[in-house]
Amino acid sequence: MTVYGVGLGPGDADLVTVRGKRVLEDADVVYSPGRLSKSVVTDHVPESRVGDLDFPMTRDPEELREAWRDAASEVAPRARDGDVAFATLGDPNVYSTFGHLRRTLDAFHPDVDVETVPGVSAVSAFTTALGVEVDAGAGLALREASQGASPTGPDRMVLFKVTDAPATHEGLVDAGYDVTYGRRLFMEQGDTTVTSDPGEIAERDYYTLAYAERQSLQKDRPTAFDDVDRSGDGAEDGVVSGD
Structure with a gap:
């Protein structure tokens, strides 16, 4: 069996x-x-x-x-x-x-x-709760951040076990990241919290995650952006219409 x-x-x-x-x-x-x-x-x-x-x-x-x-x-x-x-x-x-x-x-x-x-991972739940899109070709690293750790390096990270959010936040911001936290997302026990203020979740809770993204990260334009007429003459970019 x-x-x-x-x-x-x-x-x-x-x-x-x-x-x-x-x-x-x-x-x-x-x-x-x-x-x-x-x-x-x-x-x-x-x-x-x-x-x-x-x-x-x-x-x-x-x-x-x-x-x-x-x-x-x-x-x-x-x-x-x-x-x-x-x-x-x-x-x-x-x-x-x-x-x-x-x-x-x-x-x-x-x-x-x-x-x-397989089950729905905390990563999927977190990106859904925050409305974060990890688009095609984007890198996303998983790191553990227990006891105030502030791992750095990748442009985008999901951090597990954020048990000392203020300490983790300080290190990430100093390294040039924007950070959003989620606590007890899609859980039936406890209060769900999504915040960018680590002071709101200063109390230790094992079920706290963070999404960290470099402030200098260059994001791609929307897929259809280059097909939108921005000239006002009814022509697409790079296309000259005839009579």
Whole structure:
């Protein structure tokens, strides 16, 4: 049988994909790594089919490795007898805890099949909420900005885990970026905030992102711009009309 990594999307139960919903409903047991993801899961499956895994709040690498080994030891036997879902917010392969479980299963339980069901990532939710268009040919980098970090370099960045917005903001502005923040976008828990003022979101919240764009960035004109008649004589640019 199979362990499915299921992307739940940004946090609204209505944004789970059709396939993700089907996998959740069909799985013999569904695990989730946190309260928010569990609240989305229980909109689709009864709590009686939701399993418990213990993940300590620590940065100690050995404690974390032990926790993931324990999680894999819990999940693997269930997957040998049936289908198991491990559900995370966003997409399972984008800044997700599912990667830890997948690698641990590969290392210690290689006989267990693992599949990924994509979800709406926080990047997509963020650009939608802000009305940001990442047009064809544009570069977009993903960076982590926890504890006040201010990564720089790319012209456009989406920053995850902005837990100290004022400190991050100061570094980005000094480096020549315009910055917009989004907190708890498309989530059913907590207040959604979109702002350019880091003071509005100074309180630490793991579910805060930022979009940073260089102030000097040259943007392309609209696709149809060169076809618009700006001369007033009814001719398109570079085209001379005859009688």
